[in-house]
Amino acid sequence: MQAGKLALTLALVAAATTAHAQSYPTKPIRLIIPFAPGGTTDIVGRGAADQMSRILGQPVVVENRAGGGGSIGADAIAKAAPDGYTIGISTVSTMAVNPACNPKLSYDPIKDFKPITNLANVANVIAVNPNFPAKDYKTFLAVLKANPGKYSYASSGTCGFGHMLGEQFKVSTKTFMVHIPYRGAGPALNDVLAGQVPIMVDNLPSSMPYIKAGKLRPLVVAWNKRVDSLPDVPTFGEMGLKEPNDPAWYGLVAPAGTPDDVIKKLNDAAVKALQDKGFQERLRAAGAEPSGNTPAQHAAEIKKEFDKMKNLVKVQNIKLEQ
Numbered sequence: 001m002q003a004g005k006l007a008l009t010l011a012l013v014a015a016a017t018t019a020h021a022q023s024y025p026t027k028p029i030r031l032i033i034p035f036a037p038g039g040t041t042d043i044v045g046r047g048a049a050d051q052m053s054r055i056l057g058q059p060v061v062v063e064n065r066a067g068g069g070g071s072i073g074a075d076a077i078a079k080a081a082p083d084g085y086t087i088g089i090s091t092v093s094t095m096a097v098n099p100a101c102n103p104k105l106s107y108d109p110i111k112d113f114k115p116i117t118n119l120a121n122v123a124n125v126i127a128v129n130p131n132f133p134a135k136d137y138k139t140f141l142a143v144l145k146a147n148p149g150k151y152s153y154a155s156s157g158t159c160g161f162g163h164m165l166g167e168q169f170k171v172s173t174k175t176f177m178v179h180i181p182y183r184g185a186g187p188a189l190n191d192v193l194a195g196q197v198p199i200m201v202d203n204l205p206s207s208m209p210y211i212k213a214g215k216l217r218p219l220v221v222a223w224n225k226r227v228d229s230l231p232d233v234p235t236f237g238e239m240g241l242k243e244p245n246d247p248a249w250y251g252l253v254a255p256a257g258t259p260d261d262v263i264k265k266l267n268d269a270a271v272k273a274l275q276d277k278g279f280q281e282r283l284r285a286a287g288a289e290p291s292g293n294t295p296a297q298h299a300a301e302i303k304k305e306f307d308k309m310k311n312l313v314k315v316q317n318i319k320l321e322q
Contacts, residue, residue: 024084024262028059032080032088034073036066040205043286044120044250045089051273056265069159070094071105078112082257087116087266090251092161095302100309101159101320109306114263115298116252117270120288123204123247124165124222125233126153127211132198137219137234144175152178153199154188159320161248162188164309165222166201167316172241192216203248205287222247243308250288251298263295 029052033045042064049060065073070093077088095109107113126140132151134140144151155162158181166179180197182188185206192200193215200207200216204227210216211230218233222245226235236245252270254263273279274292283290293301312318 022261024265025056025058027085028061029056029084030080030086031060031062032073032077032086033062033064034066034070034077034089034091034094035064037064040122040203040286040288041070041089041091041250044283044288047279047282048119048252048270048273051276051279052266052269055269055272069098069157071098071102071107074098074109075106077253078107078255080255082114082255082259084254084258084262084266087252087254089119090115090249090253090298090302092248092305095253096305096309097159097161097164099306100313101318109302112256113253113302114256114258115295115302116254116263116266117295118249118251118291118293118298118301119270119274120283120291121247121249122288123227124161125200125202125204125207125211125218126166126169126220127192127200127202127207127216127218129192129195129198130214130217131195132217134219135217137239140219141173141175144173144177148176149178151199152180152197153201154180154182154192154197155201156185156188157181157183159318161203162201163318164312165244167318168244168308168312169201169236169241171312171315172236172243189216203287208287246305246308249291249301251291251301253298267295 031045031049033042035041046062049062053060065076070091073088074094080086099105099109134143153166155166163179163181170176177199185202189200191197193210204221207216211218218230220239221227221233221235223235271292274290280290
C-alpha cells in the first residue's frame with residue numbers, strides 16, 4: 001500500500017514538473033549580470049535579454065549586481081529559486097578565477113549552478129607601450145628572458161582575468177614580470193599609455209581602440225585563430241603556448257536544481273537569439289564572437305577553466321587582496 005502511494009506521489013510530481021516546463025515561462029524572467037553597466041559582460045547580457053524576451057514571449061529583465069569581482073551577482077544567482085525565473089551571466093571571473101583565488105567564497109561554481117549555454121567568446125591580448133624595446137612577440141619574449149624582473153605588467157586587479165593570464169604566461173614561458181594591479185582595466189590602460197607601466201594584459205575589446213590608434217602595440221592574442229583586424233599578431237597557440245590560448249567567455253547559468261526541461265527551453269531560446277544578425281553585429285562590434293553551445297559543453301568549459309585556475313593559484317601562490 002505504501003509503495004503504491006509513493007508511486008502515485010512520484011507520478012503526480014513528475015506530471016506537475018512536466019506541466020510547469022511546458023507552460024514555462026508564464027511571468028518575467030530576471031537576468032542577473034554580475035558587473036556594472038557598460039562593459040562587455042553587460043553588452044552580451046542585455047543583447048541576449050532583448051532577443052530572448054521576444055523568443056520566449058515574456059520580458060527578460062536585466063538586473064546589474066556588481067561588486068566583489070562579480071562574486072556578489074554570482075552568489076545571488078546561486079541562491080535564487082531554481083524555477084527558471086532567475087538566471088545569470090557566467091564569466092571566467094565569476095566561475096573560475098574568483099572561486100580559485102578565494103576558497104571561502106559563498107558559492108561553488110560546479111555544484112551551485114546549472115549551465116545553459118556559452119553566449120560569446122572574447123579574445124585576450126598582451127600589448128605594450130610603443131616605447132617598449134620589442135616590436136613583435138619573439139623579440140618581446142627574448143627581452144623578458146634576458147631581463148627577469150625588470151619589466152612590469154598592468155592588469156584590472158589581483159585575481160582579475162588579466163592577472164591570471166599574465167601569471168599563466170609567466171608559467172608557460174618561464175619568464176618573470178612584476179604584476180601591478182589596478183582597480184579596473186581603465187586605470188591600468190591609462191598608466192600603460194602614459195608609459196608608467198610598459199605591458200598590459202587585457203581583454204582585447206577594451207584595448208582595441210588604443211591599438212587602432214597606435215597607442216598600444218599588440219604582440220600576441222588568446223584566440224583559436226588570428227584576429228581578422230590584427231592579421232599580423234600571432235596567437236599563443238601559434239607560439240606553442242596551449243594554456244594561455246583559451247579565450248574569455250560569457251555564458252548563461254541557472255541555479256542548481258532548475259528542471260532540465262526549463263534549461264532546454266532557455267538553451268533553445270539563447271541559441272536562437274544568437275542567430276539574430278543585429279545581435280551578432282553588436283557582439284562583434286564589442287569584440288565578442290557568438291557561440292551558443294549545449295549545457296553540457298558549457299559545463300565542461302566552466303570545469304576546465306576552474307581546474308586550470310586552481311592549479312595556477314597553487315603554482316604561483318596567488319593570494320586575493322582582502
